[in-house]
Amino acid sequence: MKVKYNPHIIETRWQDFWEEKKTFKVSEDDDRKKYYLLEMFPYPSGKIHMGHVRNYTIGDVAARYKKMRGFNVLHPMGWDSFGLPAENAAIEHGIHPSVWTNQNIEVMRSQLKRMGFSYDWDREISTCEPKYYRWEQLFFLWMYEKGLAYKKGGSVNWCPKCKTVLANEQVEGGLCWRCGSEVTEKQLDQWFFRITAYAEELLEYCDKLPGWPEKVLTMQKNWIGKSYGCEIIFPMEDGSEPIKVFTTRQDTIYGATFMLVAAEHPLTMKLVQGTPREEEVRAFVEKVKKQDKLIRTSDYYEKEGIFLGAYCHNPVTGWKMPIYAANFVLADYGTGCVMAVPTHDQRDFEFAKKYDLPLVVVIQNPDDALDAETMTEAYVDEGILVNSGPFDGRPNLQALEDIAEYLESIGRGKKTVQYRLRDWGISRQRYWGAPIPVINCDECGAVPVHESDLPVVLPMDIEFSSEGGSPLERVASFVNCECPSCGRPAKRETDTMDTFVESSWYFDRFCSPDYNEKPGLDRKKVGYWMPVDQYIGGIEHAILHLLYARFFTKMLRDFGVLGIDEPFTNLLTQGMVCKETTRCPRHGYLYPDEVKEGACSRCGEKIVIGKTEKMSKSLKNVVDPSHLIDEYGADTARLFCLFASPPEKDLEWSDQGVEGSFRFLNRVWRIVQEYLEDIREVSPFDEEREPKDPASRELRKKYHQTVKKVTRDIEDRFHFNTAISAVMELVNRLYQVPRPERDDLEALSIIRKAIETIVILLNPIVPHITEELWRMMGGEGLLAESAWPSYDEEAAREEEITIVIQVQGKVRGKIQAAADESEEVIREKALADEKVRKHLEGKEIIKVICVPGRLVNIVAK
RNA sequence: GCCUGGGUGGCGGAAAUGGUAGACGCAAGGGACUUAAAAUCCCUCGAAGUUUGACUUCGUGCGGGUUCGAUUCCCGCCCCAGGUACCA
Numbered sequence: 001m002k003v004k005y006n007p008h009i010i011e012t013r014w015q016d017f018w019e020e021k022k023t024f025k026v027s028e029d030d031d032r033k034k035y036y037l038l039e040m041f042p043y044p045s046g047k048i049h050m051g052h053v054r055n056y057t058i059g060d061v062a063a064r065y066k067k068m069r070g071f072n073v074l075h076p077m078g079w080d081s082f083g084l085p086a087e088n089a090a091i092e093h094g095i096h097p098s099v100w101t102n103q104n105i106e107v108m109r110s111q112l113k114r115m116g117f118s119y120d121w122d123r124e125i126s127t128c129e130p131k132y133y134r135w136e137q138l139f140f141l142w143m144y145e146k147g148l149a150y151k152k153g154g155s156v157n158w159c160p161k162c163k164t165v166l167a168n169e170q171v172e173g174g175l176c177w178r179c180g181s182e183v184t185e186k187q188l189d190q191w192f193f194r195i196t197a198y199a200e201e202l203l204e205y206c207d208k209l210p211g212w213p214e215k216v217l218t219m220q221k222n223w224i225g226k227s228y229g230c231e232i233i234f235p236m237e238d239g240s241e242p243i244k245v246f247t248t249r250q251d252t253i254y255g256a257t258f259m260l261v262a263a264e265h266p267l268t269m270k271l272v273q274g275t276p277r278e279e280e281v282r283a284f285v286e287k288v289k290k291q292d293k294l295i296r297t298s299d300y301y302e303k304e305g306i307f308l309g310a311y312c313h314n315p316v317t318g319w320k321m322p323i324y325a326a327n328f329v330l331a332d333y334g335t336g337c338v339m340a341v342p343t344h345d346q347r348d349f350e351f352a353k354k355y356d357l358p359l360v361v362v363i364q365n366p367d368d369a370l371d372a373e374t375m376t377e378a379y380v381d382e383g384i385l386v387n388s389g390p391f392d393g394r395p396n397l398q399a400l401e402d403i404a405e406y407l408e409s410i411g412r413g414k415k416t417v418q419y420r421l422r423d424w425g426i427s428r429q430r431y432w433g434a435p436i437p438v439i440n441c442d443e444c445g446a447v448p449v450h451e452s453d454l455p456v457v458l459p460m461d462i463e464f465s466s467e468g469g470s471p472l473e474r475v476a477s478f479v480n481c482e483c484p485s486c487g488r489p490a491k492r493e494t495d496t497m498d499t500f501v502e503s504s505w506y507f508d509r510f511c512s513p514d515y516n517e518k519p520g521l522d523r524k525k526v527g528y529w530m531p532v533d534q535y536i537g538g539i540e541h542a543i544l545h546l547l548y549a550r551f552f553t554k555m556l557r558d559f560g561v562l563g564i565d566e567p568f569t570n571l572l573t574q575g576m577v578c579k580e581t582t583r584c585p586r587h588g589y590l591y592p593d594e595v596k597e598g599a600c601s602r603c604g605e606k607i608v609i610g611k612t613e614k615m616s617k618s619l620k621n622v623v624d625p626s627h628l629i630d631e632y633g634a635d636t637a638r639l640f641c642l643f644a645s646p647p648e649k650d651l652e653w654s655d656q657g658v659e660g661s662f663r664f665l666n667r668v669w670r671i672v673q674e675y676l677e678d679i680r681e682v683s684p685f686d687e688e689r690e691p692k693d694p695a696s697r698e699l700r701k702k703y704h705q706t707v708k709k710v711t712r713d714i715e716d717r718f719h720f721n722t723a724i725s726a727v728m729e730l731v732n733r734l735y736q737v738p739r740p741e742r743d744d745l746e747a748l749s750i751i752r753k754a755i756e757t758i759v760i761l762l763n764p765i766v767p768h769i770t771e772e773l774w775r776m777m778g779g780e781g782l783l784a785e786s787a788w789p790s791y792d793e794e795a796a797r798e799e800e801i802t803i804v805i806q807v808q809g810k811v812r813g814k815i816q817a818a819a820d821e822s823e824e825v826i827r828e829k830a831l832a833d834e835k836v837r838k839h840l841e842g843k844e845i846i847k848v849i850c851v852p853g854r855l856v857n858i859v860a861k
Numbered sequence: 862g863c864c865u866g867g868g869u870g871g872c873g874g875a876a877a878u879g880g881u882a883g884a885c886g887c888a889a890g891g892g893a894c895u896u897a898a899a900a901u902c903c904c905u906c907g908a909a910g911u912u913u914g915a916c917u918u919c920g921u922g923c924g925g926g927u928u929c930g931a932u933u934c935c936c937g938c939c940c941c942a943g944g945u946a947c948c949a
Contacts, residue, residue, distance in 0.1 A: 043949050084948065156947075167947040215865055219944075222864050421946090428947065499949070540943060542865080575867095576943075618948075643886070644873060648866095650942065657873065657887050664886080670901090712877095722875070725885035732885090735902090804881045809930045811881055835915090849929055855880055859929045 003776075005669040007633025011768040015116055023784055024118040026074050028528040035071035036529045037063040038507055038568075040537030040545070041078045044104035045085055045617050048111040050577040050653060051538065053625045054641045058574060058718065059536045060117045061642065064764035065714055067118070068788040074529050075118055076510040078125035079105050082133075082499045084167060085617070087432045091464050097432040098460060101128060111626065115634045116767055118784070123513045127502035132509065133434035134455030135520030136501055139552075140437055142559055144448050148194045151446055154425050155264065155289075158186035163469045165429045169618075185264070185289035190427035191436055191495060195551045199224055199419045202550055211570030213648070216542045223543050225420025230404045232339065232413040234259060237311035237320065243267070246334035246418050249341065250403045251396040254388040255362035256314050256339040258352070259323040260305065262331035263288035271308045271323065281306055281325065288327045303328055303351045314339075315412035316389065326351065332422055342378065343370070349378035362387050363396045424548065426498040431462060431471045433496025441483035441490035450484050451518075456492070470494055503545055504552035507532050507567060519561050527563055535568040538576060539648075540614070546571070572718060575650035576614040579621040583608045589620040615653070623653055635766035636662040642720035642765060664728060665769055668758060671734055672773050675751055678742055680778055684753040685746075687792065696750045699737055703757045704796035706730045707789050710761045720765065727761055730754065752777075760789050804855040805830045807839040823850050830856040 018024065028034075039059035042052055056077075063075040079101075086097035093100075105126065112119070125132055143149035157166040159176040165188075170177045195202075203224045206217045229248035236242055243259060261267050263285045272281045284306045305326040312321050321339075328347055329338050342352035343361045352359055359372040363383040370379055385391045390406075391399045407413030427436070435456040437449040449456055459478045462471040472478060472494040483490035511529040512522035537545075546568075553567040582590045584600035584607050594601050615622045628637045640661040645651045691697050706726050713723035734754055740747030756777070763770040763783045774783045798819060803826055805813040813833040817826055827848060830836060836858065843860035850856050 040949095045949085080949070165947070168945090169948045219865050223944090223946085225864095425946075430947090498947070503949085538943090538949090539866080541949080543944060544946065545949080578942080614943075616948085646874085649874090650867080652873080660887055666900090716877085721873090722885080725875075728885055802881080806880085806930075809880095809928095814881075847929065849880090851880055855930090857880080857929055 002670075002673040005666050005769070007635055007665075007769065010772045011114070011116060011634050014768045014771050015113060018116075018118075018784070019113075019121075022122075023782065024073075024075065025120050025122055026072060028525060029072045030528075032070065032072040034074065034529060035063075035066045035534075036074045036532045037066065037534045038076070038510070038532045038536070040535075040541060041080050041503070041506060042108065043080045043083055043085070044101055044108055046104050046107070048108050048115075048625055049615055049617075049622045050625055050641075051615055052112075053115065053637060054577055054647075054651065055536060055538065055574055056112065056115065056117055057638045057641045058572070058647045058720070059534075060115075060638075061714070061720060061764040062534060062536070062718065063118050064767065064784065065788065067784065068764065068786060070787070073118075074510070075120060076123040076125075076513075077112065077117070077119040077121070078123075078506060078510065078513075079108075079127065080499065080503055080506070081105065081126045081128040082433045082496075082502060084430065084432070087430055087464075090432075094464075096460070096462075098128065101432075114629055115625075115638065118767075123510055125506065125509055125513050127434075127499075127506065128432070128458075130455045130457045131516070133502065135509070136434060136497070136505065137437040137449075137454050137456060138451065138519055139505075139556070139559075140497075141448050141451060141454075143193065143555070144438075148197060148555065149191060149426075150194065151189055151191055153187050154190040154192070154427075155185045156188055156190075156429075157183050159183055187264075188427075188429070190425050191438075191497075193424040193426055193551075195424045195548070196419060196421055198551050198554050199226070199421050201554060202421075202547065205550070205566055209566060209569075209571075212568075213571060213573055216539075216546065216571060216573060219542050220547055223421060223547065227418050227420070229416060229418055230407060230413050231335070231416045232315065232407060233411075234312040234315060234321065234339065237313065243312050243323075243337050244335050245337045245339045246416065247339060248418075249344070250407065250413070251385065251391075251400050252341040252344045252362055253314070253316055253339070253403060253407070254385075254391075255341040255343050255360045256317075256321065257319065257342060257358045257360060258321045258340045259312055260326045260329050260338045260340050260348075260351070261308070261323060262329040262336040263325045263327055264331045265325075265329075265336040267337070268308065268325040271310045275309055277307075277309050281308065284325065288325075303347060303354060305351060305355065307355075315407070315410070322357070324351075324355070333420065334418060343372060343375070344378050344380055346378040346380065360387055424498075424500075424551075426501055427495040428498055429470050429494075430496055431458075431464075433499060434458070434502065435472075436493045436495050436497055438493040439481055439483055439490045440493060441486060441488065443488060444483055444485040444490075446493070447483055447485045447490070453484070458496075472496070500545060500548050504548045505556065507535075507549070508553075508556070508562065519559075521556075521561055523561070523563075526561075530562065531564050531566060532568045534570045534572065536572045536574060536647075539573040540576065542573060572647060574647045575645070577651045577653055578614050579623065579653040581613060581619050581621045589618075591620045592623060594620075614650075628658065632658060632662045633768070635665055635769050639665065639724065639766055643724045644721070646717075646719050646721050664731070665766060667731055667735075668762070669769065669773065671731060672755055672759070672777065675748075675755060676776060678740075679748055679752040679755065682745060682748045682752050684756050685749040687795070691746055691750055693744075693747055695737055696740075696747050699733065699750055699754055701795060701798075702730055702733050703754045704791045707757060707761065707791035708793075708796050711788070711791070714764075723761075724765065727758055730758055734758070757789060759783070760786065801853060803830070803853075805833055805836050806855060806857040807836060808859065809857060812836050812839050819853070823852065826850065826856060830858070 037059055039055050063073050067073045081101050086101050089095055089100045090097050140149055157171050159166050159181055161179045161181040162176060166176060166183060171183050174183055176183055203221060203226055206221050209217060227248050229246055230250040232245050232247060234243045268285060272278045305324040308323045308325055310323045312323060314321055340348040342348040342359045344363055361370045361372050362385060364370060364386045365379055365383050383396055385394050385396050385399055391403060404415045435458055437454060437456045439447050439449060441447055459475045462475055464471050479492050481490055481492050508521050508526055512525040515522040549567050553562060556562045582595050584590050584605050586603050586605050587600055590600060595607055599606055613619055625637060640658045643661060644657060691700055709726040710723040713719045759770045759773050771783050800816055801819050803815050803817050804811055813835045815829050827850060840860055845858060845860045847859040
C-alpha cells in the first residue's frame with residue numbers, strides 16, 4: 001500500500017521531534033571544529049516576508065550541510081526589535097510599540113518554526129530588552145571616556161508642524177509624509193560615534209577579507225573614500241583668520257580665482273555679521289537649508305551663491321579672490337570651503353559664468369588649445385600646465401606632488417589625507433530605541449550615567465501626543481534626575497540610539513546570550529565561536545550595517561572584550577526578492593490580496609501596476625509565505641526559493657514555478673514508494689567492485705557524478721539551483737532505468753544507493769520529507785545528524801566524451817572519443833569527418849587548434 | 862548626480878579559468894492512460910529560411926574592438942536594480 005505525500009503531517013511531526021530532542025542545540029566543544037553561521041536577524045515588522053524566507057533558507061541549507069560535514073554548528077536567531085515602524089504603529093493605531101513589537105515577534109517566531117529552520121532557539125535575543133541594550137549603554141560609557149562618543153551640532157530634517165525629526169524616508173519631495181508641511185533643515189546637538197578614528201584600519205582590512213564579495217569591498221572602500229591631497233591656506237584680505245581648503249587638485253591652484261563657502265558653514269554668517277549684507281545672506285542661507293541635500297549637489301541643479309563682501313588672497317598668485325557662499329558646497333566634507341577653479345571644474349565654471357567671475361586657463365589641452373574667453377565648459381582632462389609660474393610646461397598630474405611640496409615650503413599648505421567617511425550620528429529624537437546613558441546638567445554639561453546605574457531603562461508609560469515631539473520628553477519620572485557629578489537637579493538625555501548600534505554587536509551576544517556579568521559577553525564563549533564563519537544577508541546592507549559592525553568589532557577589541565579584528569570571515573550577499581507594485585489611485589499602494597481582478601478590492605477603482613522593486617512593507621508588494629506553506633508545505637517553499645535563482649542574484653517573484661517544486665518532491669516521494677518493498681531488506685551497494693550490468697554501471701556513475709556536482713555547488717559557491725538540477729537529473733535517470741527483477745540483488749543495491757543518495761543530498765534543502773523517507777527506508781538515526789556522502793572520482797569519470805569539430809570557429813561535426821585519446825588520433829578523426837571535409841573543400845588548411853577533451857578548430861583559407 | 866552590480870528563449874535560469882549557447886524547471890502544444898477529469902507518463906519547443914536533408918543563416922541589451930574562437934576580455938552607449946550616511 002503506497003502512502004501519499006502529505007507535507008503538513010510530516011512537517012509538524014519532524015519539527016516537534018527536533019524541538020523535543022533539541023537536535024540543534026549547541027555548546028562549545030573543543031574536540032570539534034566550530035562553524036558559526038549567521039543570517040542577518042529580522043526587524044519584527046509583522047509577518048515573515050519572502051526576503052526572510054529566502055535569506056533564512058539559504059542559511060539553513062548551509063548550516064545543515066556543515067553539520068553533516070561534521071562541524072559544531074552555531075546557528076542562532078533573534079530580533080532587531082527597536083525601530084521606527086513600531087512608533088508609526090503607535091501613532092497610527094494607538095498601540096504601544098512594545099506590544100506591537102512583541103506581538104509581531106510571536107507571529108514571526110512561529111512562522112520561522114513552520115519553515116523548519118535549524119536554529120538553536122535557546123539563544124534567541126531581542127534587542128529592545130534592557131538585558132540586551134544595557135551592555136551597549138556600557139559600551140557607550142567606555143566610548144565616551146575614550147572620546148569615541150561625543151556631541152556636536154548636526155543637521156536634521158525637521159517638520160515644523162509635527163515638531164519632529166524626519167527620516168529621509170519620511171520626506172517625500174521636500175514635504176513631510178504625514179502632514180505635507182515643508183521640511184526644513186535644523187541644527188541640533190547630536191551624539192556621534194568617532195568611526196573616523198578607525199577609517200584607516202577599516203580601509204586597510206578591505207584587502208584582508210578574501211571571503212567577501214569584491215563588490216562589497218569596493219563599495220566600502222569608495223564609501224571610506226581616502227584621497228590624498230593638500231590643505232591650502234588662503235590669507236584674508238583684512239588679516240583675520242585665514243581660510244583653509246582641502247583639495248585633491250592643487251595642480252590647479254594658479255587658476256583659483258574665487259572662494260566658495262558652504263552656506264551653512266559658520267564662516268558665512270561670521271563674515272557678514274553687522275554688515276549691510278547680513279539680512280540678505282541670512283535669507284539665502286535659510287533658503288539653502290530648505291533644499292534637499294541630495295538634489296543640492298547634483299550636477300543639474302542650479303548653482304547659486306551670494307557674495308559675502310570679503311576677499312582672500314591666492315597664496316601663489318596673490319590675486320584678490322572674492323568670497324561667496326554657495327548652495328552646492330557641503331559643510332561636512334573637507335573644511336566646508338572650496339577654492340574655485342572655474343576653468344577646470346564644471347560646477348565652478350557654471351558659477352563663474354553666472355556671477356561673472358574671472359577665468360584663467362592653467363591646464364592646456366594638447367589637442368585643442370583652450371581660450372578662457374570662448375570656452376563653453378570646464379576642461380577636466382589631463383594637460384600641460386600654463387600660467388603656473390615655475391610649473392609651466394609640465395604635465396599636470398606629474399606636478400601634483402611638487403606643487404604640494406612647494407606650498408608646504410612657502411608655509412601655505414601641507415599634504416594631507418582626507419576621508420569621505422563621516423562620523424556616525426547615532427542620536428535619534430525618538431522613543432523606541434535604547435536610551436543614551438547621559439544626564440544633562442546646567443552646571444556640568446553632559447555627564448555620563450554611572451556604570452552602576454545601568455541600565456537606563458526605557459519607560460513604558462508613555463503617550464504619543466498629536467502635537468508631535470518625542471514622548472520621552474514628557475515622561476517626568478524619566479527626565480528629571482540628579483546630576484551624577486554635582487548632585488543638583490538635571491535632565492536626562494531623551495535622544496535614543498540609532499538601531500544600527502544594536503545590530504553592530506548582536507552576533508557577539510549570540511555566543512553567550514544569557515551572560516549577565518560585565519561586559520555582557522563571556523570572553524571564553526565568544527572566543528570559541530567568533531568570528532562568524534559565514535554571514536548571509538541582503539545586499540542592501542553592503543555599506544552601513546557591515547561597516548558599523550566592523551567598526552564595533554575593532555573597538556570592542558581595543559576595549560579588551562574581543563580577540564578578533566573582523567567579525568565576518570565569509571560574506572554572502574543575497575539579492576533581493578522583488579515584485580511589481582500595485583497602486584490604487586484612491587488608496588495608494590495595495591497588498592496583492594487587496595487586488596481583485598485588476599481592481600482595488602475596497603473601491604473597485606482600476607489599479608496601476610508600478611515598477612518592480614524590492615519587496616517592502618512600505619510598497620506593500622509583498623507575498624505572504626504563510627499561504628505558500630499552507631498550500632504546499634515548507635519543503636516546497638524552501639525548494640522553490642533555492643531553485644528559482646542563485647542566492648546573490650535578485651529574484652523576481654512569480655507565482656508560477658512553485659507548483660513545479662511541489663511536483664518534484666512528489667516525484668521523489670513516489671520513486672521511493674515504488675521501490676520500498678524491493679529495497680527495504682537490501683543494503684546499499686558496497687562500491688567494492690564494478691557492477692556487471694551496464695544499466696547499473698551507468699546508474700552508479702550518475703550518482704557519483706551527482707554527489708560530486710552537488711558537493712561542489714554547495715561548498716564552493718552556494719549555488720543551490722544547479723545542485724538541485726543535478727539531483728533532478730538523477731531522479732529522472734532513476735525513472736528511466738528498467739526495473740530490476742526482485743532477485744537481482746546487485747541491481748537493487750545500486751537502486752537503493754541511488755535513492756539514498758537523492759534523499760541525503762536533498763536533506764539540507766528539504767529536511768522534512770527526506771527525514772520521513774529515510775525512516776521509511778529503514779535508515780539509521782536522524783539524517784540531520786548523518787554524514788554527507790562522499791564520491792569516487794574514478795567511478796564518476798566518463799570514459800567516452802564528445803569532441804566538437806569546428807571549421808572557421810563554427811561547429812560542423814561531433815565525434816565520440818575515449819577520454820584519454822591522443823591528440824593525433826582526434827585530429828585525424830576530425831579531418832576524416834564527412835561534413836568537415838565538405839566544408840573544407842577547395843580550401844587550404846592553415847591551422848588546426850586542439851583543445852584536449854573539448855574541441856578541434858580547423859582554420860582554412 | 863555619485864558609488865556598486867546586472868541585462869541570455871514566452872518565463873526563472875545553465876554554461877569555473879575565452880572552447881558545443883539554452884542544462885534543470887515553468888508555461889505552451891501534441892500524444893498515452895481514463896467513461897470523464899485530475900494526477901501520472903511519453904514527445905515537441907530560440908528565430909528565420911528551404912533543395913524538408915542528420916541542411917543553411919542569424920541569435921546572449923545596443924555599437925565597435927582583441928582572438929582561430931567572445932554570454933565570458935577591452936572601449937563607448939542604453940536600460941534596470943541596490944546604496945547614498947535618520948527605513949532596516
